[in-house]
Structures are given as C-alpha cells and as structure tokens.
Amino acid sequence: MKVQRHEMPVQDPLARIRNFFEVALGYSAETAIEEAQRCLQCANPPCVKGCPVGIDIPAFVDLIRKADFEGSLAKIKETNTLPAICGRVCPQEEQCEIVCVMAKKYKPVAIGRLERFVADWERDRGLVSTPELAPPSAHKVAVVGSGPAGLACAAELARFGHKVTIFEALHKPGGVLVYGIPEFRLPKAIVTFEIQNLARMGVELRGNFVIGRTATVHELLNGYDYDAVFLGTGAGLPYFLGIPGENYIGVLSANEFLTRVNLMKAYDFPRSDTPVRTGRRVAVVGSGNVAMDCLRTAKRLGAEEVICVYRRTRNESPARREELEHAEEEAIDFRWLSAPLAIFGNEEGFVTGMRIQRMELGEPDASGRRRPVPIPGSEYEIAIDTAVIAIGQGPNPLATKSTPGLELNRHGNIVVDERTLMTSIPGVFAGGDIVTGAATVILAMGAGKQAALGIHDWLARLARGEVIKPQLA
Amino acid sequence: MFKVVSKEEIAPKFHRFVVEAPEIARKHRPGQFVMVLPSDDGERIPLTIAASDPGSGTVTLVVQEVGKTTMAMGLMTAGQEFFSVVGPLGTPTHIERFGTVVCVGGGAGIAPMLPIAGGLKNAGNTVLSILGGRTQELVILREEMAAVSDEIIHTTDDGSFGRKGLVTHALADLIAQRGNPDLVVAIGPAIMMKAVAEMTRKLAIPTLASLNSIMVDGTGMCGACRVEVDGKTKFVCVDGPEFDAHKVDFDLLIKRLRMYIPEEQVARERFMGAHECRATAGIARG
Secondary structure (H helix, E strand, O other): OOOOOOOOOEOOHHHHOOOOOOOEOOOOHHHHHHHHOOOOOOOOOHHHHHOOOOOOHHHHHHHHHOOOHHHHHHHHHOOOOOHHHHHHHOOHHHOOOOOOOHHHHOOOOOHHHHHHHHHHHHHHOOOOOOOOOOOOOOOEEEEEOOOHHHHHHHHHHHHOOOEEEEEOOOOOOOOHHHHOOOOOOOOHHHHHHHHHHHHHOOOEEEOOOOEOOOEOHHHHHOOOOOOEEEEOOOOOEEOOOOOOOOOOEOEEEHHHHHHHHHHOOHHHOOOOOOOOOOOOEEEEEOOOHHHHHHHHHHHHOOOOEEEEEOOOOHHHOOOOHHHHHHHHHOOOEEEOOEEEEEEEEOOOOEEEEEEEEEEEEEEEOOOOOEEEEEOOOOOEEEEOOEEEEOOOEEOOHHHHHOOOOOOEOOOOOEOOOOOOOEOOOOOEEEOOHHHHOOOOHHHHHHHHHHHHHHHHHHHHHHHOOOOOOOOOO | OEEEEEEEEEEOOEEEEEEEOHHHHHHOOOOOEEEEEOOOOOOOEEEEEEEEEOOOOEEEEEEEOOOHHHHHHHOOOOOOEEOEEEEEEOOOOOOOOOOEEEEEEEHHHHHHHHHHHHHHHHOOOEEEEEEEEOOHHHOOOHHHHHHOOOEEEEEEOOOOOOEEOOHHHHHHHHHHHHOOOOEEEEEOOHHHHHHHHHHHHHOOOOEEEEOOOOOOOOOOOOOOOEEEEOOEEEEHHHHOOEEEHHHEOHHHHHHHHOOOHHHHHHHHHHHHHHHHHHHHHHHHHO
C-alpha cells in the first residue's frame, strides 16, 4: 500500500489565469484506484461521522478500489444526490478528511477527490442513474429556491413519490452554484446535469418566479394548492462595510461582481450583453471563499494587480486552504492585517483609492480568533479602479417579510424545529443559509434532505387528518 | 417563455409591448416593475409596468430604444418571446386620498406614471398631470393619461406642442395659480426629478420620485441599484423604486447611471454594425 496521498493535477497557474476553465483536473481511473487503496477500511470509521450527511465513505471508497465505479456512485447517492458538486466544493479538510485515521501519520485519504472522480466518471460516459421513486403520493410540495438546499430537498421528496415544483427567482436554476461559484471552481455543465437529473425524476422547475412578489408563501399553500412549502432562499443579501465612499462607481458587492460574470457571462462581453469592468487594480475586501472567487475572477478578467484586503491574518482566513493556495499561486497580493477605513473617488464619482489601517492581533474575541486591533498611525492608501466587498451575506427578506406568522431570529433568519425543520407556520419548512446564516453547500444540502423527511412525515399526518394546512389570512 | 402578444411603435423609438405574464398581471400594483431578459445571453433590464390586465393575463411595457438591448427589442415582433420576465418587483406606490396630486411625467417616465395616476384617480384624488418631451411626438400616452387626469398640461422643449419649456416651468406656474397641491409625483430623467424636487422642497410639498438606477437581479441580491436617501444607502429594487424626492441624492444617482457608458457605446455600435451588415446582405441577395 502506498502511503503518499495522490495529488490532483491542476492547470498551470500562468495558463489558468487567462481562462475560466476548471483549475483542478480530477483523478484518472488508475490514480483513483490507487488512492482508494490507501483507505484502511476502519471498523468504526470516523470519516462517516465527519460527513454532514453521513455518506458511507469506506463503502464507496472500497468499490472504487474494486473498480466498480458505478456501484461506488450508487453508494454515495444513497445519501448525497449531488456528488459532483460536493466533491468539488465541500470543505473535506474540516469534515471527513480531518478525522481520517491515515491523517495521524500521513495525509488523509482524498475522499473529496474520489467522490468527484466517480461522479465525473458517470457524467463523462453519459450514464444516468436516477434513484428509484416511490409510487406517486397525492401530495404537492413547493420548494422555494433552487440552490443546494432546494435541490437536495426536491430530490428527496421526489424519491418519496411527492409531486415537487421548485420556484426560482432568477432565470437559471442552481442558486449560488450558478450565480456565485465561478466556472473555474464548479463548471456550470455539472450543475445543469444535476438539475436535468431532477427533471428526469419528475421535479418541475419554475424560473422567473419570486416568492414574496410573484406569489406569497400563503398563496402557494392555498391558491396554488401546495400541501407543504420548503424555504431554501439562502443568504442573498449583500453586506457592505459602512465606511465612507462605498457608493462610488466601481464599488461592487461580491454578489454583483460574481453574478455579472457567472450568471450573465460578462467575461464574454460584448458577445454577451452584460458588462463588467475591473480596470487595472482591483481590491477585494474579505478573505472567505467568496472573496477568493472574486480575486481569482478579477485576475481572469485581466486586472493586473489584484489585492486582498483582510483585517486578520492568513491563519484566521475563513477560506478553504486549497482556495487560498490556488489564489496565492495566481499571484494575488494578500494584505493581511489590513482594515479598509475609507474609499475615495473622483469628481465623476468613480472609485480611485482606499485608505487602509494596519492591524495587529490582540486578545481572542467571541469567535475564539484573536481580535485585530488598529496600529495607531499606520494608515496608508492604495490606488484602485474597482473594489469588491466580500464580507458576507445576510438573509434576503423578500420571502420572509411577505409571510405573516413566520418566526425569525434577530438576524432575520428563519427559526425552525431542530428535528423536522418546520417553521412557526405548520406545513412550512426551511433549511440552508436562510436558517443558519451563510454556511456551506453540504450543510445546506443536509438541511434540505432533513427537511424532506420532516415534510414527508407532515404529509402523512395531513393525509391521516391529524394536521391541517394553514388557511390564507 | 413570455410571448409578445402585440407590439406597436407609439412614437419614434418608443415601443408598446403587451406580454403574456399571467402571474405578474394578477399581482401588479402601481409603481412596480419587471426585470426583462429578452434573450438567453442578453442583459436583465428593469422596465416599469405601464398597465396590467389580469383577465387576459398580460402586462404592458413601454420601451424606449436607448441601448443595444432596447434596440434589439425594437426589432422584435408580435408572436416572439422574451426569455425571461420577472415580477412584479419593487414596493408598490402608497396610494390613498391625498386631495390634489400633480403627476409630472417626462419622456419614458410617462409610462410608469400611467398606473400610478390611475390609482390615485380611483382613490378619489384630483389628478393634475404635466407631461413633457423634447418634441410633440415624444410626449407619449397622451390619451391614456388624459383618461385618468382631471386636467393635463403638455410641454415640449421645442414648443412644437403644448407650452414651450420644461415640465418644471409648467409646475411652477400651476402652483402659482392654484396654490400647493397635496402631493407631487415625478417620474422621468434623473435631472428632471432633481429639478422638481428642488422646487417642491422650497414649498414643502411632499414629493415622490421613482428612480431608474442600474440593476442586475432586481430582487435585492446585488446592490447595483443602491442610492442614498436621507444619507442612508437604499436598494432601489426592494426599498423603492419610489422614495421621498426631497431626501434622494440625485447627483449620486446621475453619476451612478453613467457607470457603463463606454460599454453601452461598444454594444450599441456592435449591434448597429451587425444590423447594417444584415440589411446590406439582404439587399444583395434580394
């Protein structure tokens, strides 16, 4: 048995900053089988407990070892309907791989890369394996939002035999997978393929439909006659810094910057109609995964200097290590311990610069991370043409505000029952970022799945007459 | 898909589309807008709803050709489809019985004014409308606006129709003759709304303006449309589009509207080039 973890080939940094193709190229079948042989097949596997959806990891890895890729994928799909996506964007290093027994002495088994390999293997061969569906029930469920939570919830409900309609506000389904995560990290063709699979399972998709505007949650339950509703509307409201100058032209939210490029294909302007402009120097404020996506997108759009402005250090950066490393390879200028104080502009209103305060780390704060404290007199200025604010997103209030009786916490997130994920309105469930605040794709998927169980149970009780649908006020 | 039921040119480079969108027609209230994406690789643009008919399940949009996207829409014909129409978006106009309301509409701003004036009229207000345009034929929807107005005044920059001058001149005269109205609603170019706001601020007349900032999603997700109202950042797409005109930083709005002028120029020239080539090729073949 080889003890060395197999590296995944990647596009050369100098080449990849000039294209939007995927950076990580995936394992070959040979490499996947060799990597699978590293798994110790623990009797009491810690990796399964580390996985938010509890995939039977030793079993699927063992099937790869035996070159039964189809069987391996089927094993994953028992618990995770979107392996090609999770294999790419899950933070495995904090979940399944961190607890891998191999990690104690060597490096952990590359569980994410193996998951990705079998999912890609299926898609590359044009194989389609839709799970077995239960006989049709008499129930209709509305799933609001087509991001990871909504897709997972819809898939699970379809398996239970319920008729599902997904309502999406944008013109393309996929939510953050489509408007947020760039092509070079998650090719859109993969998302399209997964959504086509859902359609094959009988899930109906209605784009261009904003819950809270086109129809309300109460109307879905009554006029539209759905028996239950799942709210997976995500964290779509961009936060700004609240510093002077934030409304200069050329200061964009990460959402706007990424939506223009990913959803609206602004990288292809003027062949596509939506423009985006970076200028020569771009500063991105923040250091999470979204900030990494913005930095690397700016680089690919041709910006010469791309600067990351973050008030803590690399150690506290919430981005995945892999994303940070990829960004570093792409010559992003990281300014750690740097807090933006103000943004400047010219007479015409265009952004021209940013004033930055140097920081140092002090005592730990509520998050357990050492709090950044300003170093007096250390302010300096940088010249920029574009600033992208990537400091997080909150819950979009369109659906929640238009739903009387829906209990929210002080951040505007929906309050749910921990087990069933039912909200304060009977028959209305919620999961993903709209409940937890901005988190990960896999947690949202896990919540979608958990809610599907809650909904399934509630529908059974509805059929038995134990509960009733809330009536339109 | 969203079928174009009818399309007519109501003035040079002004097109009236009646579009199949039953859910939107059912929910539309005055002051709301839709995001339209004419084709798959197109651009999402905000268009205020000029009328809606829940019975036939249609909404009416009035589009002025200003950039590539609206020029391409100008070439569309009845029976074709928009790739995406989303709405109704934005917060509806607050309509109640105010008393006398002056509706000031300039250019393309007359179209969104139509349902608002109608709503105000239905609520029992006396509606006095001032409609302005560069020249006679650009004062659009005159008959439709007359039907919902108690009185109507037209202005043109060149004096070809109604009184010569700007809508603000007519508004000043109207106020001088009749005293302060209870409310002014101004919809038109940002510079016009700014001028109206400055005039009515001095007279302490409550004034609403419907802002036309750049948008991408139209649902509060991107913040491209942000403006400053009373010193606070607001999103036009969800907090607006209507705001207290006396508190809007119109200079900032005007600057932000200029963000993509170079790109708009590129897209327009590219479109016109391609369109000319097609026309020439057609002639050569024909």
